[in-house]
Amino acid sequence: MLEFLSYGFVQRGLMAGTLVAVSCALLGVFLVLKRLSLIGDGMSHVCLTGVALALLTATSPVYVSIPIVMAASAGIMKLTQKFKIYGDAAIGIVSAAGLAIGLLLTALAGGFNTDLLGYLFGSILTVSTSEAVLCGILLLVVLVGLKLFYRCLVSACFDEPFAHTRGIPVHTVQLGLVMITSVAVVLAFKVVGIFLISALLIIPPVSALLISRTFKQVLGWAACFGATSVWAGIYFSFIFDIPSGATVILVNLIILLGCYGWSKLHAC
Amino acid sequence: MPSALRAENLHFAYTRVPVLENVSFDVQRGDYVGIIGPNGGGKTTLLKLLLGLEKGRGKIFLFDTPLEQFRAWHKIGYLAQKSPVSQSRFPISAQEVVLMGLAQRGSGVSVGELKQVHEAMQKTHTRQYAGTIFHDLSIGQQQRVLLARALVSNPEILILDEPSTALDAQSREMFFDLLGELNKQQGVTILLITHDTGEVGKHISKFMYIDKTVIFFGTKQEFCHSAAVAKQLGPFAQHTIDHLHNHHGHCPLGEDCQECAHGGNHA
Numbered sequence: 001m002l003e004f005l006s007y008g009f010v011q012r013g014l015m016a017g018t019l020v021a022v023s024c025a026l027l028g029v030f031l032v033l034k035r036l037s038l039i040g041d042g043m044s045h046v047c048l049t050g051v052a053l054a055l056l057t058a059t060s061p062v063y064v065s066i067p068i069v070m071a072a073s074a075g076i077m078k079l080t081q082k083f084k085i086y087g088d089a090a091i092g093i094v095s096a097a098g099l100a101i102g103l104l105l106t107a108l109a110g111g112f113n114t115d116l117l118g119y120l121f122g123s124i125l126t127v128s129t130s131e132a133v134l135c136g137i138l139l140l141v142v143l144v145g146l147k148l149f150y151r152c153l154v155s156a157c158f159d160e161p162f163a164h165t166r167g168i169p170v171h172t173v174q175l176g177l178v179m180i181t182s183v184a185v186v187l188a189f190k191v192v193g194i195f196l197i198s199a200l201l202i203i204p205p206v207s208a209l210l211i212s213r214t215f216k217q218v219l220g221w222a223a224c225f226g227a228t229s230v231w232a233g234i235y236f237s238f239i240f241d242i243p244s245g246a247t248v249i250l251v252n253l254i255i256l257l258g259c260y261g262w263s264k265l266h267a268c
Numbered sequence: 269m270p271s272a273l274r275a276e277n278l279h280f281a282y283t284r285v286p287v288l289e290n291v292s293f294d295v296q297r298g299d300y301v302g303i304i305g306p307n308g309g310g311k312t313t314l315l316k317l318l319l320g321l322e323k324g325r326g327k328i329f330l331f332d333t334p335l336e337q338f339r340a341w342h343k344i345g346y347l348a349q350k351s352p353v354s355q356s357r358f359p360i361s362a363q364e365v366v367l368m369g370l371a372q373r374g375s376g377v378s379v380g381e382l383k384q385v386h387e388a389m390q391k392t393h394t395r396q397y398a399g400t401i402f403h404d405l406s407i408g409q410q411q412r413v414l415l416a417r418a419l420v421s422n423p424e425i426l427i428l429d430e431p432s433t434a435l436d437a438q439s440r441e442m443f444f445d446l447l448g449e450l451n452k453q454q455g456v457t458i459l460l461i462t463h464d465t466g467e468v469g470k471h472i473s474k475f476m477y478i479d480k481t482v483i484f485f486g487t488k489q490e491f492c493h494s495a496a497v498a499k500q501l502g503p504f505a506q507h508t509i510d511h512l513h514n515h516h517g518h519c520p521l522g523e524d525c526q527e528c529a530h531g532g533n534h535a
Contacts, residue, residue: 033358157358165344
């Protein structure tokens with residue numbers, strides 16, 4: 001039953017998927033509580049620009065997309081902080097721009113092809129070794145960042161003005177969080193596809209919030225749910241020959257429903 | 269007395285609508301300043317400017333250090349008007365909220381920090397809520413926890429924006445008595461926006477009346493006789509804010525009140 005684990009591409013996919021899903025879940029906790037969860041959606045649309053540009057220039061979509069998505073994320077933060085545009089509006093503007101430029105570049109590259117469809121809907125089993133290593137580095141950065149700045153991050157998420165009066169550089173902290181999320185989003189498009197990336201950032205943290213009483217519990221459960229969804233998603237997709245990205249997200253939704261039920265039971 | 273907080277020619281506008289114009293004052297160490305004024309007069313904006321939460325024109329000095337260079341934030345305690353998480357269930361206990369008032373380094377908590385947190389919660393009678401999720405507390409209980417957060421670093425200046433609006437009568441009295449004690453016994457400088465002038469009048473040493481600019485800044489006694497304040501409020505309101513004088517109540521100024529000493533009732 002577990003013979004599929006003997007394939008190298010499955011092992012790479014599982015490892016990269018787990019690493020990136022855990023990173024997304026941990027980062028997502030802060031984004032959800034800071035009400036920035038849709039920034040992942042905006043970033044994923046900008047990914048299309050990176051992927052289309054990479055296909056046009058025959059380079060690596062991951063390495064081309066990372067700086068583009070980071071720049072777009074910095075743009076979103078700039079729009080909200082300097083120009084006082086509402087966060088959701090800023091995400092909408094950058095997201096639309098990313099999608100429009102991506103579609104234009106796709107047309108220039110000769111329209112949609114199988115490569116592009118793979119990025120749109122995910123192709124976890126095509127993850128390369130260097131991409132898997134990059135996923136490992138990402139999780140390491142996230143864990144070290146959490147260890148060093150945990151109290152700073154929680155404080156800035158909970159009460160931004162008060163955090164400012166403690167001398168915490170709130171805008172820099174948020175920018176750092178969003179920059180790391182940009183890298184996570186780019187690495188996640190191979191796992192679940194551009195269209196479903198934001199679900200990896202949002203659903204595990206929301207599920208964890210339903211059943212946790214402390215912040216550290218939320219982080220722990222979110223990471224568990226992220227990893228579990230990748231393992232179960234890949235397993236079912238292999239067994240039933242269905243798309244892996246969509247299966248990962250459906251497993252996440254089932255976990256969310258379970259957490260909701262558990263929270264209702266314990267509220268009674 | 270050395271300066272605790274000084275503002276020089278502050279100007280601030282929201283998209284070209286002026287909120288504060290030419291605001292200058294010098295709050296000395298140990299002052300307890302009640303900031304009053306009409307809605308939209310710029311009181312909250314002034315506090316935000318003093319804390320660097322908004323950027324305007326002019327100069328601000330905290331303990332004679334320009335705001336841009338000020339780093340000793342543990343000397344400042346701040347309590348905002350609104351609770352920060354009124355709509356979402358942030359998974360954090362009251363104790364962890366109070367802990368945020370201390371330096372935010374790393375991920376662990378030292379024994380010394382925990383002791384400071386418990387002392388601050390003791391002062392605001394919130395120790396029993398230490399393990400409770402902050403969101404599950406009532407608004408009044410949350411406000412007392414947030415006061416503990418403002419006090420936990422033993423600040424030298426406390427900046428409070430209408431902190432008593434969510435408190436019941438008993439908590440409000442306890443709250444203002446605690447502020448009065450901190451001011452008198454520990455010399456903590458306090459700036460307090462309030463409409464609760466009757467209760468706070470017992471403790472404050474100075475009034476600041478703000479309506480886009482500083483209309484009045486001086487002692488309670490000067491406030492009562494200020495022509496500028498009388499012009500803004502009318503003599504009856506001016507008298508009511510400071511003294512709440514009537515034949516059925518008591519004078520919050522107590523022995524300081526020259527009017528009462530001469531048998532007057534300000535009527």
